[in-house]
Amino acid sequence: MTLYQPEPVEISTRIRPGEWTEESLEELVGTYRTRIMEMGANMAEVSTDIERNDDGSVRVAVVWNKPANAGDEDAVTGGQAV
Template structure:
């Protein structure tokens, strides 16, 4: 799995007169829920609200991802992983090919081959 750990951010600015404490709180909850629906754990959601002197409100909610999460990791997968599933427990050292990509698989291709079978690539520096 490749992950850049870039933050996911939702923000808006509301001019004076378009917000009040109740609808601002409702907006914050909806933004936080959108990030939760995307897989963000509560401890990785950051919320910032600014109310400058001009009477406006600036809302910024972000998911500071600290690692890769999958639906399976979060217990949200709808399909149970079979004990003998492809890639289960397999470690592919960087620069090495999988067993499926050698021999006839290298010549004719492997019908069951997927991106998970590719050796990991180095990350750009």
């Protein structure tokens, strides 16, 4: 039996100016999303936030927003089939 923990799971990083390109940023986001999905998230539960700063740096966060109860799909999909 696994203890369900409803807290969000986040993978995030900040990349300094000049250390990223649009292509590398897209690849990084894809990697983070894949890792979150391997942990058990479905697409409806995963959000991505990319913050581009004035200094040329970027902050990336991919978050698994878990439902309040394990198996509570309606909380995520609004009762609709996904």
